[in-house]
Amino acid sequence: MSYSVERVLNHMRVFTSAVAATLLVMSSNPGSAEESESPSTLELDASQGTPVINAIVKRQPVRLALDPVLGRYAAVNPESAPRLGLSGYPIGNAAASIDGAEIKGKVARFGITIDGRKRMVSAALLGRSHLPAGDAQGYDLAGGFEAFPADRVVVWLNRGIEGATEQITFTRPGKDKERGFPVSLGGISMRLNFHFANDKSWLDRQAAQSLVDQGEVEPFGEVRTIPVWFGLDMPVQEVRSRAPLEVNGLRLQSLQARTSAPLVLPEPDDQVIIVTGQREGKRTPVLLVGAGSLSHCSKMIFERAAQRLTLSCRKQVP
CATH class of the missing domain: 2.40.70 (Cathepsin D, subunit A; domain 1)
Structure with a gap:
């Protein structure tokens, strides 16, 4: 199987595409989603912090977090990569950097399945957790809205809101x-x-x-x-x-x-x-x-x- 080199999202800014600092460059084939034809909806709860949902990767149960800045891509926490058999493609590469500090890694390609629906994603393996200063231990990988195998993603922010x-x-x-x-x-x-x-x-x-x-x-x-x-x-x-x-x-x-x-x-x-x-x-x-x-x-x-x-x-x- 061969893969064409793609500059993801103009050197995919993992976090600072919205803050203009962190660059994540990945090479892979963008592929296509594998989904059923009927519209689908996933619901997540962000009232206690980063929203997380159960999913399947490589036939293994995983905890998938939502991070909108990742777009249609994902990032795998290092403690979860071995269990999922993810080591990255030899020709794939990823890097995150801010002000000269850079972390290099590889790219993995796999399917994320939730409720029987599957979507193929490219993901960064950087050897560091997605949010090590927060609740990164509570999930295995993170992805943006477009990485989720659903037509609609609903995120509950505060269920007690009242008034008009x-x-x-x-x-x-x-x-x-x-x-x-x-x-x-x-x-x-x-x-x-x-x-x-x-x-x-x-x-x-x-x-x-x-x-x-x-x-x-x-x-x-x-x-x-x-x-x-x-x-x-x-x-x-x-x-x-x-x-x-x-x-x-x-x-x-x-x-x-x-x-x-x-x-x-x-x-x-x-x-x-x-x-x-x-x-x-x-x-x-x-x-x-x-x-x-x-x-x-x-x-x-x-x-x-x-x-x-x-x-x-x-x-x-x-």
Whole structure:
């Protein structure tokens, strides 16, 4: 069997496709899903943290976690790989990196089966747990919405939400195969996705600096490092909005910016030119929404065919 080399998701940013830091590059054949024709729905519970569901891989029972930033790919925790007979293809490779720190690994290809429905996925074997600083021991592997063998994935966020509700929708065009959804925040085009790692919402530096320059947010506090995916550390700085900051009607809470240096507040003098030494190229700014901004939402629903994610949330007071 031969495999063509594929640059996954423009050097698949495992975690910071939404934070512009971690790169996961994998080579494999994308293959196709093996599913029945009838529509299907899977339900997961994220009220206590990372949502996990029982599945089958290589005829072995596994615990599969949902991490939307992985898109149609998966990541296998190292303690589970031997039991599943996963060692990676000789020509496959994967890597995760932040600010020069890099972890290299291989790529595996296998089917994930839930309730008799199977979907083939490519997965990273990096020798480190997906979320070692969190509850990684509670599951064997993680995958994005598109890695789940279902037409609809329902994630319960908070079952006790009361009062009038509203639907907040994020969609992407049919030909758009990237993870996340195109949005506009403060008049700036961005790529949005969700994560369950903690309560914080993360802006990449390009997004944060643009919002700072426009006066939408202001940085405060020192730059510090926090543990993130695959045991890597990410430098962040707190930012706060001067007015409610919303995207598609979703109000953002607890914002941090991914940055290796303090963000620069704009000078009041229009004649002053600020040089930051930052070069971002044509990459789209990114925003990763954390659980803290979803505390008033009861559930999220991802629909594969429509490439749509819908949040059911309590209406917020302006």
